[in-house]
Structures are given as C-alpha cells and as structure tokens.
Amino acid sequence: MKYKQTSIGVFIVFFLVVINATSIFAQPKKGSVSGRVTTKDGRAATGVDIVVKDLNKGTNSDEKGEYIIANLVPGQYILKISGLGIANQERKIIISEGKRQKEDFKLDISFKQLEDVVVNAGQYNYQTDHSLDVAKMPLKNIDNPQVYSVVTKELLQDQFNTNITQALNNVPGAVASTDPAGGVSITVRGFTSEPSARNGLPFIAAGRSSLDPVNIERIEVLKGPTATLFGNAITSYGGAVNLVTKKPFEDFKGEVSYSMGSWSLNRVTTDINTPLNAEKTALLRVNAVANKQNSYMSAGHMNRYAFDPSLLLKVNDRLTLSFDLELYREDGNRVPYLRFDSLVMNNGVKNVSDLPIGYRTALYADNFNAIVNTQRAYFQASYEISKNWTSLTNLSVNNENVISYQGYPTFYNIDSINRSVSLYGVATTNFDIQHNLQGDFTIGGIRNRFVWGLDYLYSKSDMTYSSGFIDGINIQKTIIPVTKEQADYAISSNGYVALYPSEWLHYATYFSDLANITDRLMALASVRVDRYERNGIAPYGQTSAAPRFGLVYQPIKGVLSLFCNYMSGFQNNSPSVQPDGTQVNFKASYARQWETGVKVDGFSKRLAASLSYYNIDINDALRTDGSGFVYQDGKQRSKGIELDITASPAPGLNVTGGYVYNDNRYIKASSNEGKQTQFNPKNIANFWMSYKFLAQSALKGFGIGFGGNYSDQSYYDASNTIIVPSYTVFNGSVFFEHEKWRAGIALNNIDNKKYWSHSFTANPQPLRQVTASVTLKF
Structure with a gap:
C-alpha cells in the first residue's frame, strides 16, 4: 500500500513537470529594448524615465545615458520617455521573439539645461558639483580648496519649505535664528553670518527685514573668512551666505x-x-x-x-x-x-x-x-x-x-x-x-x-x-x-x-x-x-x-x-x-x-x-x-x-x-x-x-x-x-x-x-x- 501511494505521488510530480515544461517550451522567447538617451548637444542624459506604457514597466537611464528593459513578450508597444523639465516622447516599438530592439532618444534641451532643471527624477536632487559665485569663476567643488555647503531647491521642495529660517537649518553647522531687528542669521564656524549676497553681489535682506525663498534656486554657504573675493560688507569671520x-x-x-x-x-x-x-x-x-x-x-x-x-x-x-x-x-x-x-x-x-x-x-x-x-x-x-x-x-x-x-x-x-x-x-x-x-x-x-x-x-x-x-x-x-x-x-x-x-x-x-x-x-x-x-x-x-x-x-x-x-x-x-x-x-x-x-x-x-x-x-x-x-x-x-x-x-x-x-x-x-x-x-x-x-x-x-x-x-x-x-x-x-x-x-x-x-x-x-x-x- 505504501509502495502504491509512493508510485502515485511520483506519477503526479512527473505529470506536473511535463505540463510545466510543455508550457514553457510552448511560450515564445521574450525580447527586450535598449538604447541611449542623449541631450541635443550629444551628452549623456542621466535619470530619464523610460517606460513601456502598455505594461507599466520601465527603468531609468544610467550615468552613460543607457537603459535596457528586458523580458518583454513579443508584440507591439508604446515606449515613452519622460522627466521633470523635459518634453515627453513616445515611440511605437515591435518586440520580436528572442531579439533586442534598439531605440535611442535625443532630448530637445542641452546638457546645461538638463542640469538646471534636474531631470533625474529623484536621483542626485540634492547635489550640485560646481558654482559660478563661490570662486567668482566656474569651478567644480572637487577642485576648490574652500569648503562650502549647498541647499538646493529640490531639497526645499521636498520639505515644503515656506520660510528662509527653515531653509538655512539644512546647512551643516548652522543654527538659524531671527534677530530682534527683523533679519535672519546663522552661526558659521562660531560666528554670525547673514544672507548678504545675491549671485555674488551685496544684498539688502537680512539687516532690518527677512526674505522669502520663492525666487531661490539654491543657497550657497561659504565656510571661513571669505573677504578676499567678497569683501567684509557681505561676509563674517565664519563665512558668507550667497543666494542664487x-x-x-x-x-x-x-x-x-x-x-x-x-x-x-x-x-x-x-x-x-x-x-x-x-x-x-x-x-x-x-x-x-x-x-x-x-x-x-x-x-x-x-x-x-x-x-x-x-x-x-x-x-x-x-x-x-x-x-x-x-x-x-x-x-x-x-x-x-x-x-x-x-x-x-x-x-x-x-x-x-x-x-x-x-x-x-x-x-x-x-x-x-x-x-x-x-x-x-x-x-x-x-x-x-x-x-x-x-x-x-x-x-x-x-x-x-x-x-x-x-x-x-x-x-x-x-x-x-x-x-x-x-x-x-x-x-x-x-x-x-x-x-x-x-x-x-x-x-x-x-x-x-x-x-x-x-x-x-x-x-x-x-x-x-x-x-x-x-x-x-x-x-x-x-x-x-x-x-x-x-x-x-x-x-x-x-x-x-x-x-x-x-x-x-x-x-x-x-x-x-x-x-x-x-x-x-x-x-x-x-x-x-x-x-x-x-x-x-x-x-x-x-x-x-x-x-x-x-x-x-x-x-x-x-x-x-x-x-x-x-x-x-x-x-x-x-x-x-x-x-x-x-x-x-x-x-x-x-x-x-x-x-x-x-x-x-x-x-x-x-x-x-x-x-x-x-x-x-x-x-x-x-x-x-x-x-x-x-x-x-x-x-x-x-x-x-x-x-x-x-x-x-x-x-x-x-x-x-x-x-x-x-x-x-x-x-x-x-x-x-x-x-x-x-x-x-x-x-x-x-x-x-x-x-x-x-x-x-x-x-x-x-x-x-x-x-x-x-x-x-x-x-x-x-x-x-x-x-x-x-x-x-x-x-x-x-x-x-x-x-x-x-x-x-x-x-x-x-x-x-x-x-x-x-x-x-x-x-x-x-x-x-x-x-x-x-x-x-x-
């Protein structure tokens, strides 16, 4: 009796394996789509959304602008690219059995514009690797011997920021406060500094009044005495606050x-x-x-x-x-x-x-x-x-x-x-x-x-x-x-x-x-x-x-x-x-x-x-x-x-x-x-x-x-x-x-x-x- 039950069990397992194998071999081989997304000046576009609309299946372009969407059943689909600040593009694609379809996209904006509007859809939103004002010339942070911190508009947006004091509290080492005269200031390396620079120029904003962040792209806080390039009118011994x-x-x-x-x-x-x-x-x-x-x-x-x-x-x-x-x-x-x-x-x-x-x-x-x-x-x-x-x-x-x-x-x-x-x-x-x-x-x-x-x-x-x-x-x-x-x-x-x-x-x-x-x-x-x-x-x-x-x-x-x-x-x-x-x-x-x-x-x-x-x-x-x-x-x-x-x-x-x-x-x-x-x-x-x-x-x-x-x-x-x-x-x-x-x-x-x-x-x-x-x- 025990042998008979074992034989029946083996038969059932064998039957299921055959059925599944048959269905697997009966299915067509899946295909894929891949390509590269570039800006209009030919540079890689990172972090762009690429989606197969019909399947709601997608990915993002990598640092080389490349992407791949695999395991697609053969057929006709709509491929869409999108991102914050760029125009959406849609394209019909046909996925063939066991083959990879190549589809490249070219954006209608330059790499500079891409950086400015942050099209990376959630990636690298809090980073900026260069500044035009900190050194008064275009210079990457990695090349600059001065330390500075940056608060980006994407960070302020994720916090639903409504005032400058909240914004300045994102600066490492800063404790923001409101002065009795009405201005806003922060501590920087043990000294008080006010938002006194706008795109590198003197800015009346912090002495007798506050300001609103509505027009701020980012806040750059230069660390240490910075009078060499900016003078003492807009800096303190601890640093300077520059509004871009x-x-x-x-x-x-x-x-x-x-x-x-x-x-x-x-x-x-x-x-x-x-x-x-x-x-x-x-x-x-x-x-x-x-x-x-x-x-x-x-x-x-x-x-x-x-x-x-x-x-x-x-x-x-x-x-x-x-x-x-x-x-x-x-x-x-x-x-x-x-x-x-x-x-x-x-x-x-x-x-x-x-x-x-x-x-x-x-x-x-x-x-x-x-x-x-x-x-x-x-x-x-x-x-x-x-x-x-x-x-x-x-x-x-x-x-x-x-x-x-x-x-x-x-x-x-x-x-x-x-x-x-x-x-x-x-x-x-x-x-x-x-x-x-x-x-x-x-x-x-x-x-x-x-x-x-x-x-x-x-x-x-x-x-x-x-x-x-x-x-x-x-x-x-x-x-x-x-x-x-x-x-x-x-x-x-x-x-x-x-x-x-x-x-x-x-x-x-x-x-x-x-x-x-x-x-x-x-x-x-x-x-x-x-x-x-x-x-x-x-x-x-x-x-x-x-x-x-x-x-x-x-x-x-x-x-x-x-x-x-x-x-x-x-x-x-x-x-x-x-x-x-x-x-x-x-x-x-x-x-x-x-x-x-x-x-x-x-x-x-x-x-x-x-x-x-x-x-x-x-x-x-x-x-x-x-x-x-x-x-x-x-x-x-x-x-x-x-x-x-x-x-x-x-x-x-x-x-x-x-x-x-x-x-x-x-x-x-x-x-x-x-x-x-x-x-x-x-x-x-x-x-x-x-x-x-x-x-x-x-x-x-x-x-x-x-x-x-x-x-x-x-x-x-x-x-x-x-x-x-x-x-x-x-x-x-x-x-x-x-x-x-x-x-x-x-x-x-x-x-x-x-x-x-x-x-x-x-x-x-x-x-x-x-x-x-x-x-x-x-």
Missing part, C-alpha cells in the same frame, strides 16, 4: 502653488517662464508670492509679498544681458530683545527654560509691528571675448525703507519684567558696480583658471531712533500685550529722537588664480586690496589687504581630493572716544584661518562629501576694560571639525546632512577670558533623507521625507551664567508628484518640542506645525 536666484530658460513652463497650515498659514506662489520671441533670444521668468501667517506666539503675525521678474536677452552669440527686479514688502512683529538684570543673572535664572512665563505668551500686541518695503534692481552683461575669456559686468541698486516697533523686556527679578519700546525709522540705499574678467588659459603647459575684479560699493543710511518705558509687570499675573498706541504715547512722552546718518564706500580690486601644476595637483593664490571710507561724526578711512592660498591634490582625479587653505577676513573699526576724552583710531581687525581636509565626488555622482579641520584666530579684536577704555589686543580662537555629506545610495533615495564640532572662546580678554562665546553650540548636526518611487514601481511619483536638527546647549551671556538648552527636532513630509501636479503634507517639530533660539533673543521656537500644499504645472 532662478534664471529664465528657453521653454514655456509654469506652476502655481497654494499652501495652508498651522497658525492660519495661507501662501500662494507662481513661477512662470516664457520665451518672448520665436528665436528664443528674449526670455522672461516671473516669480511671485503672497504669504500670510499668524505667529506661533499668542499674538503676532508675519505677512510677506514679493514680485520678482527676470529678463534675459541673448544679443548675439557672445553678448548676454540680464535684468532682475525684486519688489518685497513685509508686515510682521519683531522678536523681543530679551534682557536680564545683573541681580537675576547672579542669583536667579540659570537656564532660559526655567523662566516662569508661558511658552507662547506674547508681551507685545499684534499691531506692535514693523513695515518694510524693499526694491532691488540688478543688471549683468556677460561678454565672451574668446573661447577662454569672459567679461562680466554687474550693477545693483538696493533700497530699503523700514518703520519698526521693537520691544525690550528686562527681567529685574525672577517673576517681574520691565517693558520698554523703541521705534526705528531706517532708509538705506546701496549701489554696487563690479567687473570680473574670467580666463581659462595655459602657460608653459600649466592650466590657469583666473579672475580679476574691480568692486565699488556705496551705502547711505539714515536712521531715526526714539524710545519709551511702558510698565513693570508681574508675569505670574495676567499679561496684557503692549499695543502700538501705548508705545506711541510712551515714545512721545519721552520726547527723545536721535538721528544716525551713515555714509560709507568701498573701493577694491582682487585677483585669484588656480594653477594646475599637474593634472592632479593645483595651487591657488588670491588677494584683495580694499579701501574703506566712512563719513559722519567721526569720519575715517582704512586700507586692508586680504590674501588667500590653497593646495589641492587629487589621488583619484575628479573623485578624491586632499586640500588645505589659508584664508583671511577683516572688519573695519570705527574710532573710539575714551573715558578721558581722547579719540583713538583703530586698525582693521583680522581673522586668519588655516584648514585641511578631504573632498569626495564619486560613485557615479552618488556621493559628495567633505571632512575638514579648521582653526580661526583673531589677534587684534577690540576689548573694553573695567574703566571703559577700549584696547585692540583681544584674542579669540575658533576651531573645529566639519563633515558635510550628500548622497544618492539608490535611485530615488537622497540623503544630506552634516556634523560640526566648534570650540570658540576668548583666549585673551579683560573679562571672561577662557569662556565660550555667546550663543555658540559646540555640537551641531542635521540630516534629511527622502525616497521617491520611480518609473518601475506601481507607486511611481509617491515620496516620503524625514529629517532632524540637533543643537548643543549654548550660553546666553559672555560670563557663561545662563544656559540656552540643547534640543533635537524632527520633521517629515509625504508627497505625490505627477507631470501636471504635485501635492503633499509637511509636519515640522513632530514631537512638539519646546526649544529656544541660540541667538541673543533666546526666544521660544515654533511648536508642531502642519503644512499642506498643492502645485499645478503647465
């Missing part, structure tokens, strides 16, 4: 977005690009935004409006002209300038989180606000003298008018506050003309990439200032916010109005040359000579020279580089009247940095990273002794380690982040010697990762993002008495992208963390925030 704006291109394309969310957020943006003639030599692009939102505090608001048209004219094959206009209006409440009486500092609060006041309690009312109107105009003429030489002439005019109410609450004991107010009226005009001559030439077999420039910057500012005292309140009782009407009465009662006119100018010339001693070894030499003159109550002038040197060696050419640099920056110092009535003129203060590290740009552009150690010394900083006398012998040192990584480990997966350790302290001072500088966290980390399903997935277009920021504790005061606590904040987003639309939701501060800014306001930061957004494309 959106540029017109040759195709008609547009999108309209609407966002809504927490605290009554309502935001509408438009981005429309169009050629103005059939020859596509006149191109126009217009970005605009209307953003209205209440404060996360119990009172307050921030409304922003911008209109940013950009016109590009291709006069001929050599001459290109561009005209940009930016009109910006802001209506919002300023962050109070928190202060502590010495008694409170010595005997009271030791951590701002211990303040016995409601986290969202506003001390000033909604109409206690600031109005800013800014007009900025830019002109550039680019002329190709020859294949290797280009002339760039830039001109900019910035005007800013501010009427700003600002609050000054002071803790005079642990549960009591004095509330004072100030009214600022500021009118500022900046005029800058800059010319750069760029060259790429060979002498004696050595390749030189060269820039020589002239820079003239004029600035005039008239500021009126008046102030008044409102009241003293017990914060344990009900708090009624101070209104504009109360502030006006207090200010008029005081009867004090001060006028602070200021007028200054810079004349400068600079040059920089990167020489290829060999194809792997490069040496950089640069210098700037700057003349600063200031008019006013105590006019003065200073001449400064800022050199820069660097070496780059690439053990693996174009992939791995070892670098070191010496960089310098300077700050002009006004004359000082000493307590005994004498006037002392001070020379400019200098910061000098040396740095060494490694950069990687490899694995078929899937990894870009830098790791460096830096040391910045200031040996002639101003210091004040206990009697009020000012001396120029203070010493300060900032040193640290910086890691910056951007990677695409797999198609559709993007990762960016970094870690910075910074120790910035006074090594010689009349007081607080050896103490950590204020509002300077030692450890700072950030990351963001996103994944978007690509063509071969049934979830094509769906994506998810997640990231966070960590900031170590810092000190509110120079004596390191009051702590601003550390924090970790997580953010996330989900989105779906289609050729004609995009929608998603972002959730910031997911766990509703209470935390305070690491700036001299130490103000509470936003709690959990939800933003929903939809974009229509055409």
Whole structure:
C-alpha cells in the first residue's frame, strides 16, 4: 500500500513537470529594448524615465545615458520617455521573439539645461558639483580648496519649505535664528553670518527685514573668512551666505502653488517662464508670492509679498544681458530683545527654560509691528571675448525703507519684567558696480583658471531712533500685550529722537588664480586690496589687504581630493572716544584661518562629501576694560571639525546632512577670558533623507521625507551664567508628484518640542506645525 501511494505521488510530480515544461517550451522567447538617451548637444542624459506604457514597466537611464528593459513578450508597444523639465516622447516599438530592439532618444534641451532643471527624477536632487559665485569663476567643488555647503531647491521642495529660517537649518553647522531687528542669521564656524549676497553681489535682506525663498534656486554657504573675493560688507569671520536666484530658460513652463497650515498659514506662489520671441533670444521668468501667517506666539503675525521678474536677452552669440527686479514688502512683529538684570543673572535664572512665563505668551500686541518695503534692481552683461575669456559686468541698486516697533523686556527679578519700546525709522540705499574678467588659459603647459575684479560699493543710511518705558509687570499675573498706541504715547512722552546718518564706500580690486601644476595637483593664490571710507561724526578711512592660498591634490582625479587653505577676513573699526576724552583710531581687525581636509565626488555622482579641520584666530579684536577704555589686543580662537555629506545610495533615495564640532572662546580678554562665546553650540548636526518611487514601481511619483536638527546647549551671556538648552527636532513630509501636479503634507517639530533660539533673543521656537500644499504645472 505504501509502495502504491509512493508510485502515485511520483506519477503526479512527473505529470506536473511535463505540463510545466510543455508550457514553457510552448511560450515564445521574450525580447527586450535598449538604447541611449542623449541631450541635443550629444551628452549623456542621466535619470530619464523610460517606460513601456502598455505594461507599466520601465527603468531609468544610467550615468552613460543607457537603459535596457528586458523580458518583454513579443508584440507591439508604446515606449515613452519622460522627466521633470523635459518634453515627453513616445515611440511605437515591435518586440520580436528572442531579439533586442534598439531605440535611442535625443532630448530637445542641452546638457546645461538638463542640469538646471534636474531631470533625474529623484536621483542626485540634492547635489550640485560646481558654482559660478563661490570662486567668482566656474569651478567644480572637487577642485576648490574652500569648503562650502549647498541647499538646493529640490531639497526645499521636498520639505515644503515656506520660510528662509527653515531653509538655512539644512546647512551643516548652522543654527538659524531671527534677530530682534527683523533679519535672519546663522552661526558659521562660531560666528554670525547673514544672507548678504545675491549671485555674488551685496544684498539688502537680512539687516532690518527677512526674505522669502520663492525666487531661490539654491543657497550657497561659504565656510571661513571669505573677504578676499567678497569683501567684509557681505561676509563674517565664519563665512558668507550667497543666494542664487532662478534664471529664465528657453521653454514655456509654469506652476502655481497654494499652501495652508498651522497658525492660519495661507501662501500662494507662481513661477512662470516664457520665451518672448520665436528665436528664443528674449526670455522672461516671473516669480511671485503672497504669504500670510499668524505667529506661533499668542499674538503676532508675519505677512510677506514679493514680485520678482527676470529678463534675459541673448544679443548675439557672445553678448548676454540680464535684468532682475525684486519688489518685497513685509508686515510682521519683531522678536523681543530679551534682557536680564545683573541681580537675576547672579542669583536667579540659570537656564532660559526655567523662566516662569508661558511658552507662547506674547508681551507685545499684534499691531506692535514693523513695515518694510524693499526694491532691488540688478543688471549683468556677460561678454565672451574668446573661447577662454569672459567679461562680466554687474550693477545693483538696493533700497530699503523700514518703520519698526521693537520691544525690550528686562527681567529685574525672577517673576517681574520691565517693558520698554523703541521705534526705528531706517532708509538705506546701496549701489554696487563690479567687473570680473574670467580666463581659462595655459602657460608653459600649466592650466590657469583666473579672475580679476574691480568692486565699488556705496551705502547711505539714515536712521531715526526714539524710545519709551511702558510698565513693570508681574508675569505670574495676567499679561496684557503692549499695543502700538501705548508705545506711541510712551515714545512721545519721552520726547527723545536721535538721528544716525551713515555714509560709507568701498573701493577694491582682487585677483585669484588656480594653477594646475599637474593634472592632479593645483595651487591657488588670491588677494584683495580694499579701501574703506566712512563719513559722519567721526569720519575715517582704512586700507586692508586680504590674501588667500590653497593646495589641492587629487589621488583619484575628479573623485578624491586632499586640500588645505589659508584664508583671511577683516572688519573695519570705527574710532573710539575714551573715558578721558581722547579719540583713538583703530586698525582693521583680522581673522586668519588655516584648514585641511578631504573632498569626495564619486560613485557615479552618488556621493559628495567633505571632512575638514579648521582653526580661526583673531589677534587684534577690540576689548573694553573695567574703566571703559577700549584696547585692540583681544584674542579669540575658533576651531573645529566639519563633515558635510550628500548622497544618492539608490535611485530615488537622497540623503544630506552634516556634523560640526566648534570650540570658540576668548583666549585673551579683560573679562571672561577662557569662556565660550555667546550663543555658540559646540555640537551641531542635521540630516534629511527622502525616497521617491520611480518609473518601475506601481507607486511611481509617491515620496516620503524625514529629517532632524540637533543643537548643543549654548550660553546666553559672555560670563557663561545662563544656559540656552540643547534640543533635537524632527520633521517629515509625504508627497505625490505627477507631470501636471504635485501635492503633499509637511509636519515640522513632530514631537512638539519646546526649544529656544541660540541667538541673543533666546526666544521660544515654533511648536508642531502642519503644512499642506498643492502645485499645478503647465
């Protein structure tokens, strides 16, 4: 019986094998389709979607532009290529039994345009391997001995970013904050820096007003003293923040977005690009935004409006002209300038989180606000003298008018506050003309990439200032916010109005040359000579020279580089009247940095990273002794380690982040010697990762993002008495992208963390925030 069951089992297995084998051999052999996707100038197009429409089966072109779709049953199909920023193409194909069909595609845009619109459908979206502004000439990151970080528009898009503070928190080592005057700043290598450059030119945006990211293509943050090429008007000892704006291109394309969310957020943006003639030599692009939102505090608001048209004219094959206009209006409440009486500092609060006041309690009312109107105009003429030489002439005019109410609450004991107010009226005009001559030439077999420039910057500012005292309140009782009407009465009662006119100018010339001693070894030499003159109550002038040197060696050419640099920056110092009535003129203060590290740009552009150690010394900083006398012998040192990584480990997966350790302290001072500088966290980390399903997935277009920021504790005061606590904040987003639309939701501060800014306001930061957004494309 057992034998009979075994025989039956063997027979059944044999029968199934025969049936399956018959069906297999009866099926026709499958075929495939392969080919190469190139741009109109013949270069490989990476990351383009190729799909067999009938089967919803596809792939992406690789770094050589090549693709293959295998295991296709013989028959007739429609093959389609698509990608962000390119015109779709469809083609009928016939798959024959056991054969490979070859189908090549040529895009209707150039490789440069392909890079600009990021057609890689989710791959390499957070990377950019070159910059036109960082070195004031076209230069790849791997060839540059200076470290810089980049925040791309694709990263901001995946985060559904609606303000510049969120955007700047993506920079490794940066802790973004809003200043009491209204501007935005970040810490960079232990020093404060503002977004003061736009396409390499001076930019009024951060001193008395914020800005909107609607017209930003990417944000470049240069690390270390960078006065050699940019001057001290737009840089700090820690670095510079350069905003690269959106540029017109040759195709008609547009999108309209609407966002809504927490605290009554309502935001509408438009981005429309169009050629103005059939020859596509006149191109126009217009970005605009209307953003209205209440404060996360119990009172307050921030409304922003911008209109940013950009016109590009291709006069001929050599001459290109561009005209940009930016009109910006802001209506919002300023962050109070928190202060502590010495008694409170010595005997009271030791951590701002211990303040016995409601986290969202506003001390000033909604109409206690600031109005800013800014007009900025830019002109550039680019002329190709020859294949290797280009002339760039830039001109900019910035005007800013501010009427700003600002609050000054002071803790005079642990549960009591004095509330004072100030009214600022500021009118500022900046005029800058800059010319750069760029060259790429060979002498004696050595390749030189060269820039020589002239820079003239004029600035005039008239500021009126008046102030008044409102009241003293017990914060344990009900708090009624101070209104504009109360502030006006207090200010008029005081009867004090001060006028602070200021007028200054810079004349400068600079040059920089990167020489290829060999194809792997490069040496950089640069210098700037700057003349600063200031008019006013105590006019003065200073001449400064800022050199820069660097070496780059690439053990693996174009992939791995070892670098070191010496960089310098300077700050002009006004004359000082000493307590005994004498006037002392001070020379400019200098910061000098040396740095060494490694950069990687490899694995078929899937990894870009830098790791460096830096040391910045200031040996002639101003210091004040206990009697009020000012001396120029203070010493300060900032040193640290910086890691910056951007990677695409797999198609559709993007990762960016970094870690910075910074120790910035006074090594010689009349007081607080050896103490950590204020509002300077030692450890700072950030990351963001996103994944978007690509063509071969049934979830094509769906994506998810997640990231966070960590900031170590810092000190509110120079004596390191009051702590601003550390924090970790997580953010996330989900989105779906289609050729004609995009929608998603972002959730910031997911766990509703209470935390305070690491700036001299130490103000509470936003709690959990939800933003929903939809974009229509055409």
